[in-house]
Amino acid sequence: MFKDKHPKKWLLLFTLFVIVMVGIIVFFGLRAQAAGERFLDIREVKTPGGISVWLVEDHTLPIVAVKYIFLDSGTALDPDDKQGLARLLSNTMDEGAGDLDSQAFQKALKDNSITLTFNAGRDGFGGQLQSLTRHTEKAFDLLALAMTAPRFDEEAVARMRDGNLTRIKSSLSEPDWMASRLINDKAFASHPYGKNSGGTLSSLARITPDDLRDFKNKYLTRDRLLVAVAGDIKAETVGPAIDKIFGKLPATAAGGVITDTALSNAGKTYLFEQDIPQTMVDILLPALGRKDKDYYALQVMNHIYGGAGFGSRLMEEAREKRGLTYGIYSGILNMRHADTISISGSTKNESTAEMLSLIGAEMKKMQDTPVSAKELGDAVSYITGSMPLALTSTESVANVVLGLRAAGQPIDYLDHYAANIRAVTPADIQRVAKRILKPEAMTTVLVGKPVNIPTAEIVKELPNVQ
């Protein structure tokens, strides 16, 4: 409890991605550089069918993990009146395939201790397979079946839809969920990212098994597929297995193009009133893309500003000095069509105004004054030193590798990463702060009953829930 293990869901999504991707990635670079060779042996394997797989062999434990994503085939493609389509697809892909109905399929997984999951985010439709070595053949067969012949039986689709409906109703008592719903709506007001990825109470009812089939056939295609494999498996086994799983999918996607977007409602604050003692604060502002020359400086700046958790300026000022909050964090999220930085935390209603002004004041400070050499050194030291922590499980290794691919980085990208982080100067950070940490660029949402926020626009109904 000393530190928040359950930060707001939305922050979690952010920071998981950013920390796992960015942080960890740094590690490989560091190690590679220090040793003069690659620390983690990521190899590209071309399957006989032509699919590129990035593989890390590790025979320490009899476990294999396969992670994959169909990039640009996520919830942003949901039709407006069928929000939740990709998410429902991810819930039903493992609900029966081929001759196996839902119970038979799930029993085959369970009997062989195979974990098979699918997930749908804004920018992609992904999944993960994890198995003991002795069951990998069965695991590949079951995933192949789910990929090529999912049944979408009425019963299973209805059951998953009903589960989503009760999930939405349960979420309506969660301030962090409400805040994240609202910030997406306000910051992406006229873009597909503003939709409710989990669907609405009415949209889910409109989705049919044919819609699921259609989405899958159009967008889960080989041209959008990225695959990472880690663990107790050899390259010669990987090729045929991956071909078996994905080889029969259509070669190219049928449309589904999302445009880039700026954030909307900059400078505005929205309040969704709830009769609770603490106010949830969610803020989004534009950041830099991965190809920007200041991207490394952005990462170090974020760490110092609010990304570090304990030791960050926001945490020091809000929690350690003033006791305003249990936790406050910032995080970088690079999406396919928007690059953003988020700030998120909660405080009692009476101190919400104080926390908001502190968030702005710390931005100003970062703009006006260069960070000290010690602060910079500590940040660089953490970012470059913490990387081994990401290599402690088969799944986390697969995550790192897929993260690299999804970010569009070359396989040797990590070899240069640490040097780039070390090259960041106080002046770089100040320049980035002036570009990015602009209070006037913030889109802010509040959920709770905060005191003294006269400028907030009241939101009567949570958008895109009903």
Place this chain on the structure above:
Amino acid sequence: MIKRTVLVFLLLLVTALPARAQTFGAQEFTLANGMQVVVIPNHRAPVVTHMVWIKVGGADNLPGRSGMAHYFEHLMFKGTKTMAPGDFSKIVKTLGGEDNAFTGQDYTAFFQSIAVENFPKVMEMEADRMQNLAPPEEHFQSEKAVVLEERRQRTDNDPRAMFNEQINSALYVNHPYATPVVGWMDEIEKYDWADVKSYYDTWYAPNNAILVVSGDITAEKLKPLAEKYYGAIPKKNIPVRLRPNIPPAPAATLLTLRHPSVHQSVFQKIYLAPAEGKEKQDSLALQVLAEIMNGGPTARLYKSIVVGQKKATSVAFDYNSTMLDYGAIIVGATPADGTTPEEVGALINAEIRKVIDAGVTDAEVKQAAQSLQDEAVFARDSVAGPAMIFGAALTTGSSVSDVESWAQDIAKVTPAQIQAAAAKYLDDAKPWIRPAVTGYLLPVEPEKTPEPEPAKQTAPAGGQDVQG
């Protein structure tokens, strides 16, 4: 990680234990001052997780001082005679590490995950704060505010968390598990410096602590370091922990909470159950039963109630065995649209009745045991996970060999033992010590359509009924 979260987490881990005689290959030794040490070698990455578990938790707090164990955990980051407040975590970070801590009813645990070459430094700092803690006055006050915010965030902002807190309070009659680990708001506000000082002097000592180190290390390498840093700390006389028994309490308890921000009703029922460290055989049988009842979509509850009858969209059957005094079995369901929590509760009761009356099959037991054994292999695929498993087990009455032989022991559980355990602990007609506590979390009833005048809403928001 307040109590409930952590315990559920640990429960999952502990349920996911070993597969062979020596699943983890753990080694143990004891320092001259009585500090127990467990090493779990795992050389996959150049990383260790270093944990210190203090054998004191929420259930050891004095009356009127609820939350003290947890608040004290926060204070442990507030500086020593030679280190400024907050520096502990900052130094860990500078060394490329992550640190954290959590408090349960039976333990307080501190840990760091870090590159192995930096590990002696965190050991030195951890040993320092075990004997030289010195938080300045202003931090003592501001940290109270932080804990109050933590309570608001985790509990008071969330009707389900408030409801769970109430259910626990009702279940543990005459026992400190009835009080939430985070404590009650007004009691947290009242801590004074004398409380804190005496708490530290009483409980924080090497002979009341367990060191668990997992990762790229061996007992041979660890031992001299442990002796150097922890071995130098003097032992103390540790008081006996006062843990009263739960007396026979025959009245069945039903809690109902109607809350304005609840839009989805929930059914919950909690049975008192044995702690694994006290009733190992019964506990193992109940662990297999939990797998049979709810180990996924093909298990009994989901198959019958969600897939077959369509009366719920999710079901739960969780057994928390990793407690010093009493465990608990928590069953629950999210009712489907048009189904009441009462109805879905009756269906779960019927499934439990079937086990009591007709038992479980050989095939079910075999499959469940295999699943649990396979999970044990996955449990090794982590550095921090095994350290958590050992620490939780050793602070709740189990031993290193209990953990190492868990998978073998699970494989020996028979259908007859499971049926007997179900009859002993889950029979509403013949409860063990006291009947289960049933809870219904409900939306506020919709206002009736106005006839001549709009009906006034009479149900007090946030009100609750307790019926015997």
